[in-house]
Amino acid sequence: MTGPFDEMSEAAWGRIFPFLRPIEALIRDSEISEIMINGEGVVFFEKDGHMKRACGLTIPERSLQVAARNIARALGDEISEEKPVLDSRLPDGSRVAVVLAPVSVNGTAMSIRKFQNRRYNAEELVRLGTLTGEVLAELRDAVLAKRNILISGGAGSGKTTLLNALAAFIPEDERLIVIEDTSEIQIDKPNLVRFEERKQQPGLPAVTIRELLKASLRMRPDRILLGEVRGAEAFDLLQALNTGHSGTLSTIHANSAPQSLTRLTTCVMMAGVELPHKAVRSQIGDGIHFLVHLERRQGKRVVTQVFAVKAYDAVLDRYDLEPIYEYS
Numbered sequence: 069m070t071g072p073f074d075e076m077s078e079a080a081w082g083r084i085f086p087f088l089r090p091i092e093a094l095i096r097d098s099e100i101s102e103i104m105i106n107g108e109g110v111v112f113f114e115k116d117g118h119m120k121r122a123c124g125l126t127i128p129e130r131s132l133q134v135a136a137r138n139i140a141r142a143l144g145d146e147i148s149e150e151k152p153v154l155d156s157r158l159p160d161g162s163r164v165a166v167v168l169a170p171v172s173v174n175g176t177a178m179s180i181r182k183f184q185n186r187r188y189n190a191e192e193l194v195r196l197g198t199l200t201g202e203v204l205a206e207l208r209d210a211v212l213a214k215r216n217i218l219i220s221g222g223a224g225s226g227k228t229t230l231l232n233a234l235a236a237f238i239p240e241d242e243r244l245i246v247i248e249d250t251s252e253i254q255i256d257k258p259n260l261v262r263f264e265e266r267k268q269q270p271g272l273p274a275v276t277i278r279e280l281l282k283a284s285l286r287m288r289p290d291r292i293l294l295g296e297v298r299g300a301e302a303f304d305l306l307q308a309l310n311t312g313h314s315g316t317l318s319t320i321h322a323n324s325a326p327q328s329l330t331r332l333t334t335c336v337m338m339a340g341v342e343l344p345h346k347a348v349r350s351q352i353g354d355g356i357h358f359l360v361h362l363e364r365r366q367g368k369r370v371v372t373q374v375f376a377v378k379a380y381d382a383v384l385d386r387y388d389l390e391p392i393y394e395y396s
Contacts, residue, residue, distance in 0.1 A: 081158065083142050087135035090125045101182055102224070107175025108132060114224075117367030129169065132176040136166040144269050155267075157250045158183075187254050190233040198226060198362075199371040203393050206374065210358050211237040214291070214315035220328035221362035226369030227319040228252050228295070230362060235293060235317060242315075245284040248295030249277060261287065277301045278339075285313070294318040302335035306348075309355030325359035325373040329387060332356070346382050353380025353387055363395075370395055 085092055094103050094113050102114040108129045111122040127135075140147040140154050147154040152168040161183030169175045190208070194201050210217060211234050221227045235255045238244065243259040251264050263284065268274040277294075278301040284292055285308055292313060294305060297320045309316060320335075322328035329352055336348050361373040372395035378388040 081160075081162075084135050084138050087131050087138060088127065090127050091122070094122060095180065095182070103180045103182075105132065105176075105178040107169075107172070107177065110174075117364060117369070129175050132178060133168060136168060136176060136178065139164050139166070145267070146270070161251060163250060183252075188229055188233060189236060193230065193233055196368070198230070198369055200393070203371055203374055206392055207234055207358070207360065208237050211235075211315070211317075212239075215357035216309050216314060216316045216355060217318075217358045217360060218297075218328055218332065218356050219317070219319045219360045219362070220322040220325055220331075221319075222321065222323070222364070224369075225362040225364055227362060229369070230360065230371070231293070231295075231317050231319055238291060238315070242290035243288060244291050244293060245287060245289040246293045246295070247277060247280050247284060249298070250295075253293060253295055255293070261289075278304055281305060281308070289313065291315040291317075296320065297332060297335055299335055300339035302332055303339035303341055306332075306336055306351050306355055310351055322361070325361035325375050326387070326389060328359055328361070329356070329377075346385065349385070349387075350380045350382060353377060358392075359389070365395075 081095060088095065091103055091111060094100050100113050100115045104112045105127060106112070109126050111125045112119055113122055136147050136154060139156060143156045143158070145154060145156050147166060147168060149168070152171045154164065154166040157163050163181040165179045167177045188196070190204050193199055194204055207217070217234065219227045219230055232254050235253070238257065240258055244255070244257050245261045245263065246253050246255065247263045249265040251262065263280040265277050265280065266272065266275040277298070281294065281301050281304045292308065294316065297305065297318055305318070320328050320331055322331045332352055333345070333348055356377050359373070359375040359377060360371060362369055363372045371393070374392040376390040376392055378390055380387050
């Protein structure tokens with residue numbers, strides 16, 4: 069369904085539409101969530117959870133490269149033969165990733181993940197079949213009890229959407245600090261502070277998620293919402309979870325709920341800390357209370373696993389996980 073953008077989106081895309089005219093209708097289509105260009109002759113898009121090819125669309129390689137450079141300049145970044153990879157965000161929240169030829173062998177590759185203004189509340193997710201009413205009740209109680217919840221899944225599985233829905237249950241009188249690499253969490257609370265990572269730019273140093281997480285601990289948060297755990301910031305998050313900062317919600321890329329704990333351990337070790345492996349896993353067992361995993365099944369995003377983390381058994385080197393729900 070194509071239609072007019074709001075003012076922010078129109079301003080965000082206005083500079084680059086002249087170079088992407090062949091796919092302008094795809095960008096404007098509110099039902100299309102992502103567009104992928106595999107060189108000048110191959111365009112795919114995602115609609116209603118399904119990947120489709122856009123037949124008959126061609127964007128010349130020269131136009132793709134010019135568009136990439138214009139996007140980079142508009143965002144205070146750069147892309148060139150010396151720096152052929154771009155990962156940036158437009159002012160409306162849409163994300164653009166580019167790899168230039170000849171590093172991209174088939175020609176310049178571009179992926180556009182459009183920012184979704186549509187917010188789904190928890191009840192709508194139940195109606196859509198993302199999770200059951202019973203699972204929602206369990207997770208709502210966990211949020212209200214200030215349990216720490218780690219949401220896992222692959223790219224586009226609905227992790228941030230679920231985090232948004234669960235965050236709505238946080239009481240209005242609590243102070244929230246939201247930390248993200250790219251602003252995606254849509255939450256409206258009276259006492260809310262947002263931090264966003266800054267990548268290194270010409271004349272400006274990077275400000276990392278880890279630095280922002282450390283800063284947040286000095287700002288009296290009742291809860292911390294960390295958009296995604298990706299690296300060394302996991303160590304600082306783990307210290308916060310084990311020193312009284314409860315009620316945290318975060319996401320992580322993983323293939324299953326149990327595997328998310330392994331991924332979290334790996335991220336903690338990226339901080340270069342001198343801690344035994346079992347000590348890290350023990351702290352994770354104490355700091356994480358619930359695991360929620362999402363997958364894409366037949367075009368739908370669904371919660372497939374929920375576990376309560378009971379403890380870590382150092383003798384057997386394994387977590388004691390209590391199954392709450394498994395999708396069948």
